[in-house]
Amino acid sequence: MPIIIDGKSISAQILSELKVKGSQLEAQHGVRPGLAVLLVGDNPASETYVRNKIKACEEVGFHSVVERLSDFVGEENVLERIHNWNESKEIHGILVQLPLPKQIDEQKILLAISPCKDVDGFHPENIGRLLLGMPGFLPCTPAGIMEILKRTKIQVSGKHVVIVGRSNIVGKPLANLLYQKTEEANAVVTICHTGATNLKHYTQQADVLIVAVGAPHLILADDVKPGSVVIDVGTNRVPDPTSKTGFKLVGDVDFEGVKNKTYAITPVPGGVGPMTIAMLMQNTYLSAEGKVFNKY
Numbered sequence: 001m002p003i004i005i006d007g008k009s010i011s012a013q014i015l016s017e018l019k020v021k022g023s024q025l026e027a028q029h030g031v032r033p034g035l036a037v038l039l040v041g042d043n044p045a046s047e048t049y050v051r052n053k054i055k056a057c058e059e060v061g062f063h064s065v066v067e068r069l070s071d072f073v074g075e076e077n078v079l080e081r082i083h084n085w086n087e088s089k090e091i092h093g094i095l096v097q098l099p100l101p102k103q104i105d106e107q108k109i110l111l112a113i114s115p116c117k118d119v120d121g122f123h124p125e126n127i128g129r130l131l132l133g134m135p136g137f138l139p140c141t142p143a144g145i146m147e148i149l150k151r152t153k154i155q156v157s158g159k160h161v162v163i164v165g166r167s168n169i170v171g172k173p174l175a176n177l178l179y180q181k182t183e184e185a186n187a188v189v190t191i192c193h194t195g196a197t198n199l200k201h202y203t204q205q206a207d208v209l210i211v212a213v214g215a216p217h218l219i220l221a222d223d224v225k226p227g228s229v230v231i232d233v234g235t236n237r238v239p240d241p242t243s244k245t246g247f248k249l250v251g252d253v254d255f256e257g258v259k260n261k262t263y264a265i266t267p268v269p270g271g272v273g274p275m276t277i278a279m280l281m282q283n284t285y286l287s288a289e290g291k292v293f294n295k296y
Protein backbone atom coordinates (compact mmCIF):
# COMPACT_ATOMS: atom_id res chain seq x y z
CA MET A 1 0.00 0.00 0.00
CA PRO A 2 1.36 3.45 -0.88
CA ILE A 3 1.88 6.14 1.72
CA ILE A 4 -0.69 8.87 1.04
CA ILE A 5 1.09 11.99 2.24
CA ASP A 6 -1.32 14.01 4.37
CA GLY A 7 -0.31 17.61 3.70
CA LYS A 8 -3.28 18.87 5.66
CA SER A 9 -2.16 17.24 8.87
CA ILE A 10 1.53 18.21 8.39
CA SER A 11 0.36 21.78 7.77
CA ALA A 12 -1.86 21.72 10.89
CA GLN A 13 1.12 20.57 12.94
CA ILE A 14 3.28 23.44 11.60
CA LEU A 15 0.51 25.98 12.23
CA SER A 16 0.14 24.83 15.82
CA GLU A 17 3.92 25.15 16.33
CA LEU A 18 3.79 28.68 14.86
CA LYS A 19 0.89 29.66 17.10
CA VAL A 20 3.02 28.89 20.15
CA LYS A 21 6.12 30.63 18.72
CA GLY A 22 4.07 33.67 17.65
CA SER A 23 2.55 34.16 21.09
CA GLN A 24 6.00 33.78 22.70
CA LEU A 25 7.39 36.46 20.35
CA GLU A 26 4.55 38.77 21.30
CA ALA A 27 4.89 38.08 25.04
CA GLN A 28 8.68 38.45 25.12
CA HIS A 29 9.31 41.17 22.51
CA GLY A 30 5.92 42.83 21.96
CA VAL A 31 5.94 41.85 18.29
CA ARG A 32 2.82 40.27 16.75
CA PRO A 33 3.55 38.87 13.29
CA GLY A 34 1.55 40.72 10.62
CA LEU A 35 0.77 39.89 6.99
CA ALA A 36 -0.58 42.29 4.34
CA VAL A 37 -2.24 40.84 1.24
CA LEU A 38 -3.09 42.73 -1.92
CA LEU A 39 -5.75 41.29 -4.20
CA VAL A 40 -6.31 43.00 -7.54
CA GLY A 41 -9.41 42.10 -9.57
CA ASP A 42 -11.95 39.33 -8.99
CA ASN A 43 -10.30 36.10 -10.11
CA PRO A 44 -12.31 33.42 -8.21
CA ALA A 45 -9.28 31.16 -7.62
CA SER A 46 -7.27 34.10 -6.25
CA GLU A 47 -10.22 35.00 -3.96
CA THR A 48 -10.12 31.47 -2.52
CA TYR A 49 -6.33 31.51 -2.05
CA VAL A 50 -6.46 34.88 -0.27
CA ARG A 51 -9.35 33.77 1.96
CA ASN A 52 -7.37 30.69 2.99
CA LYS A 53 -4.27 32.78 3.76
CA ILE A 54 -6.25 35.15 5.99
CA LYS A 55 -7.95 32.19 7.70
CA ALA A 56 -4.51 30.75 8.46
CA CYS A 57 -3.41 34.09 10.00
CA GLU A 58 -6.47 34.00 12.26
CA GLU A 59 -5.74 30.39 13.19
CA VAL A 60 -2.19 31.18 14.35
CA GLY A 61 -3.10 34.54 15.92
CA PHE A 62 -1.19 36.74 13.43
CA HIS A 63 -2.35 40.21 12.45
CA SER A 64 -3.57 40.46 8.84
CA VAL A 65 -4.86 43.09 6.44
CA VAL A 66 -6.33 42.61 2.97
CA GLU A 67 -6.53 45.39 0.43
CA ARG A 68 -8.76 44.81 -2.61
CA LEU A 69 -8.27 46.88 -5.74
CA SER A 70 -10.32 46.85 -8.93
CA ASP A 71 -9.25 45.11 -12.12
CA PHE A 72 -8.67 48.50 -13.75
CA VAL A 73 -6.41 50.00 -11.10
CA GLY A 74 -3.24 51.77 -12.22
CA GLU A 75 0.26 50.57 -11.41
CA GLU A 76 0.99 53.63 -9.24
CA ASN A 77 -1.89 52.75 -6.86
CA VAL A 78 -0.49 49.27 -6.35
CA LEU A 79 3.02 50.67 -5.78
CA GLU A 80 1.67 53.17 -3.24
CA ARG A 81 0.14 50.36 -1.11
CA ILE A 82 3.41 48.44 -1.21
CA HIS A 83 5.47 51.49 -0.20
CA ASN A 84 3.16 52.05 2.80
CA TRP A 85 3.50 48.44 3.92
CA ASN A 86 7.27 48.51 3.40
CA GLU A 87 7.37 51.30 6.02
CA SER A 88 4.77 49.85 8.43
CA LYS A 89 5.92 48.53 11.83
CA GLU A 90 2.90 46.20 12.12
CA ILE A 91 3.45 44.50 8.77
CA HIS A 92 6.24 41.90 8.50
CA GLY A 93 5.09 40.15 5.34
CA ILE A 94 3.72 41.55 2.07
CA LEU A 95 1.99 39.36 -0.49
CA VAL A 96 0.62 40.48 -3.83
CA GLN A 97 -1.65 37.74 -5.12
CA LEU A 98 -0.78 36.75 -8.69
CA PRO A 99 -1.75 36.91 -11.50
CA LEU A 100 -2.14 40.67 -11.85
CA PRO A 101 -4.21 42.37 -14.59
CA LYS A 102 -2.46 42.97 -17.91
CA GLN A 103 -1.89 46.72 -17.47
CA ILE A 104 0.30 46.05 -14.42
CA ASP A 105 3.92 45.00 -14.82
CA GLU A 106 4.27 42.06 -12.43
CA GLN A 107 8.07 42.25 -12.20
CA LYS A 108 7.92 45.96 -11.31
CA ILE A 109 5.47 45.21 -8.48
CA LEU A 110 7.47 42.30 -7.09
CA LEU A 111 10.66 44.40 -7.18
CA ALA A 112 8.94 47.12 -5.12
CA ILE A 113 8.36 44.77 -2.16
CA SER A 114 11.15 45.09 0.38
CA PRO A 115 13.17 41.82 0.20
CA CYS A 116 13.03 41.55 4.00
CA LYS A 117 9.19 41.55 3.89
CA ASP A 118 8.97 39.35 0.77
CA VAL A 119 7.31 36.34 2.43
CA ASP A 120 6.39 34.91 -1.00
CA GLY A 121 10.11 34.68 -1.79
CA PHE A 122 9.56 36.06 -5.32
CA HIS A 123 11.91 39.08 -5.16
CA PRO A 124 15.07 38.61 -7.29
CA GLU A 125 17.16 39.18 -4.17
CA ASN A 126 15.55 36.23 -2.41
CA ILE A 127 15.76 34.07 -5.52
CA GLY A 128 19.47 34.95 -5.75
CA ARG A 129 19.99 34.13 -2.07
CA LEU A 130 18.29 30.75 -2.60
CA LEU A 131 20.53 29.98 -5.58
CA LEU A 132 23.67 30.82 -3.58
CA GLY A 133 22.53 28.90 -0.48
CA MET A 134 22.38 32.16 1.54
CA PRO A 135 19.68 32.89 4.16
CA GLY A 136 16.57 34.51 2.70
CA PHE A 137 12.86 33.88 2.20
CA LEU A 138 12.10 30.69 0.30
CA PRO A 139 9.11 30.61 -2.06
CA CYS A 140 6.28 28.89 -0.18
CA THR A 141 5.42 25.96 -2.46
CA PRO A 142 9.02 24.76 -2.94
CA ALA A 143 9.64 25.26 0.81
CA GLY A 144 6.45 23.27 1.52
CA ILE A 145 7.66 20.39 -0.67
CA MET A 146 11.05 20.35 1.12
CA GLU A 147 9.17 20.29 4.44
CA ILE A 148 6.98 17.36 3.27
CA LEU A 149 10.12 15.40 2.32
CA LYS A 150 11.75 16.21 5.67
CA ARG A 151 8.74 15.41 7.85
CA THR A 152 7.92 12.17 6.00
CA LYS A 153 11.63 11.19 6.17
CA ILE A 154 12.00 10.86 2.40
CA GLN A 155 15.69 11.34 1.68
CA VAL A 156 16.58 12.77 -1.71
CA SER A 157 20.38 12.85 -1.38
CA GLY A 158 21.87 11.00 -4.37
CA LYS A 159 18.39 10.32 -5.80
CA HIS A 160 17.19 11.37 -9.22
CA VAL A 161 14.48 14.00 -8.83
CA VAL A 162 12.59 14.90 -12.00
CA ILE A 163 10.60 18.14 -11.94
CA VAL A 164 8.01 18.73 -14.65
CA GLY A 165 7.48 22.49 -15.05
CA ARG A 166 9.91 25.41 -15.05
CA SER A 167 7.81 28.19 -13.49
CA ASN A 168 9.44 30.98 -11.50
CA ILE A 169 7.17 30.09 -8.55
CA VAL A 170 7.77 26.33 -8.34
CA GLY A 171 9.99 24.52 -10.86
CA LYS A 172 13.01 26.83 -11.01
CA PRO A 173 13.37 27.58 -7.28
CA LEU A 174 12.59 23.97 -6.29
CA ALA A 175 15.30 22.60 -8.57
CA ASN A 176 17.77 24.99 -6.96
CA LEU A 177 16.76 23.91 -3.45
CA LEU A 178 17.00 20.22 -4.28
CA TYR A 179 20.55 20.22 -5.64
CA GLN A 180 22.08 22.34 -2.83
CA LYS A 181 24.99 20.65 -1.09
CA THR A 182 23.11 20.08 2.17
CA GLU A 183 22.01 17.00 4.06
CA GLU A 184 18.32 17.45 3.23
CA ALA A 185 18.94 18.13 -0.48
CA ASN A 186 21.93 16.94 -2.57
CA ALA A 187 19.69 15.40 -5.24
CA VAL A 188 20.46 14.95 -8.93
CA VAL A 189 17.83 17.11 -10.61
CA THR A 190 16.30 17.07 -14.08
CA ILE A 191 13.83 19.77 -15.16
CA CYS A 192 11.35 18.93 -17.92
CA HIS A 193 9.37 21.52 -19.86
CA THR A 194 7.65 21.98 -23.20
CA GLY A 195 11.00 21.40 -24.90
CA ALA A 196 10.95 17.75 -23.75
CA THR A 197 9.46 15.93 -26.74
CA ASN A 198 9.30 12.56 -24.96
CA LEU A 199 8.29 13.43 -21.40
CA LYS A 200 7.83 9.80 -20.36
CA HIS A 201 11.48 9.08 -21.15
CA TYR A 202 12.42 11.36 -18.24
CA THR A 203 9.56 10.77 -15.79
CA GLN A 204 10.06 6.99 -15.91
CA GLN A 205 13.58 7.49 -14.55
CA ALA A 206 12.49 9.56 -11.53
CA ASP A 207 13.05 8.27 -8.00
CA VAL A 208 11.09 11.35 -6.98
CA LEU A 209 8.73 12.90 -9.54
CA ILE A 210 7.42 16.42 -8.90
CA VAL A 211 4.80 17.75 -11.30
CA ALA A 212 3.90 21.45 -11.46
CA VAL A 213 2.49 22.41 -14.83
CA GLY A 214 -1.25 22.94 -14.37
CA ALA A 215 -2.38 20.19 -16.78
CA PRO A 216 -5.09 17.90 -15.33
CA HIS A 217 -3.99 14.25 -15.22
CA LEU A 218 -0.93 14.79 -17.41
CA ILE A 219 0.91 11.98 -15.62
CA LEU A 220 -0.53 8.47 -15.91
CA ALA A 221 0.55 5.14 -14.38
CA ASP A 222 2.79 4.28 -17.33
CA ASP A 223 4.78 7.51 -16.81
CA VAL A 224 6.10 6.68 -13.32
CA LYS A 225 8.82 4.38 -12.04
CA PRO A 226 7.56 1.61 -9.70
CA GLY A 227 8.31 2.41 -6.05
CA SER A 228 8.90 6.12 -6.66
CA VAL A 229 7.69 9.15 -4.71
CA VAL A 230 5.22 11.37 -6.58
CA ILE A 231 4.54 14.96 -5.53
CA ASP A 232 1.63 16.63 -7.33
CA VAL A 233 1.62 20.43 -7.29
CA GLY A 234 -1.22 20.82 -9.81
CA THR A 235 -4.44 22.45 -8.60
CA ASN A 236 -6.75 22.37 -11.60
CA ARG A 237 -10.43 23.30 -11.54
CA VAL A 238 -12.39 20.92 -13.78
CA PRO A 239 -16.18 20.97 -14.33
CA ASP A 240 -18.14 18.68 -11.99
CA PRO A 241 -21.93 18.92 -12.24
CA THR A 242 -22.32 16.79 -9.08
CA SER A 243 -20.52 19.38 -6.95
CA LYS A 244 -22.24 22.43 -5.40
CA THR A 245 -19.57 24.73 -6.82
CA GLY A 246 -19.84 23.16 -10.30
CA PHE A 247 -16.16 22.19 -10.30
CA LYS A 248 -13.68 19.93 -8.54
CA LEU A 249 -9.94 20.15 -7.98
CA VAL A 250 -7.68 17.64 -9.68
CA GLY A 251 -3.93 17.40 -9.81
CA ASP A 252 -1.48 17.06 -12.69
CA VAL A 253 -1.22 13.37 -11.75
CA ASP A 254 -3.94 10.76 -12.25
CA PHE A 255 -3.91 9.92 -8.53
CA GLU A 256 -6.18 6.84 -8.69
CA GLY A 257 -4.30 5.35 -11.63
CA VAL A 258 -0.82 6.12 -10.31
CA LYS A 259 -0.99 5.65 -6.52
CA ASN A 260 -0.55 1.86 -6.35
CA LYS A 261 2.64 2.07 -8.36
CA THR A 262 4.27 4.48 -5.90
CA TYR A 263 6.02 4.26 -2.55
CA ALA A 264 4.42 7.55 -1.53
CA ILE A 265 2.20 10.13 -3.23
CA THR A 266 0.53 13.46 -2.41
CA PRO A 267 -3.21 13.81 -3.12
CA VAL A 268 -5.00 16.85 -4.59
CA PRO A 269 -6.54 18.47 -2.67
CA GLY A 270 -4.87 17.92 0.71
CA GLY A 271 -1.26 17.44 -0.39
CA VAL A 272 1.03 20.31 -1.35
CA GLY A 273 -1.67 23.04 -1.20
CA PRO A 274 -1.98 23.29 2.61
CA MET A 275 1.83 23.24 2.91
CA THR A 276 2.12 26.40 0.81
CA ILE A 277 -0.01 28.27 3.33
CA ALA A 278 1.91 26.83 6.30
CA MET A 279 5.18 28.08 4.75
CA LEU A 280 3.67 31.53 4.20
CA MET A 281 2.86 31.66 7.91
CA GLN A 282 6.36 30.41 8.73
CA ASN A 283 7.95 33.13 6.57
CA THR A 284 5.75 35.77 8.22
CA TYR A 285 6.85 34.54 11.64
CA LEU A 286 10.53 34.48 10.61
CA SER A 287 10.23 38.03 9.26
CA ALA A 288 8.68 39.25 12.53
CA GLU A 289 11.44 37.51 14.47
CA GLY A 290 13.89 39.52 12.35
CA LYS A 291 16.74 37.03 12.10
CA VAL A 292 16.61 35.98 8.44
CA PHE A 293 18.76 38.82 7.14
CA ASN A 294 20.98 39.13 10.23
CA LYS A 295 24.12 37.56 8.84
CA TYR A 296 24.40 39.33 5.45
Ligand code: GUN
Nearest residue numbers: 095096097098099120140
Ligand atom coordinates in the same frame (compact mmCIF):
# COMPACT_ATOMS: atom_id res chain seq x y z
N1 GUN B 1 -0.71 32.80 -7.29
C1 GUN B 1 -0.63 31.46 -7.31
N2 GUN B 1 0.19 31.02 -6.34
C2 GUN B 1 0.66 32.12 -5.70
C3 GUN B 1 1.54 32.31 -4.60
O1 GUN B 1 2.10 31.37 -4.02
N3 GUN B 1 1.75 33.59 -4.23
C4 GUN B 1 1.15 34.64 -4.86
N4 GUN B 1 1.45 35.87 -4.43
N5 GUN B 1 0.34 34.50 -5.88
C5 GUN B 1 0.08 33.24 -6.29
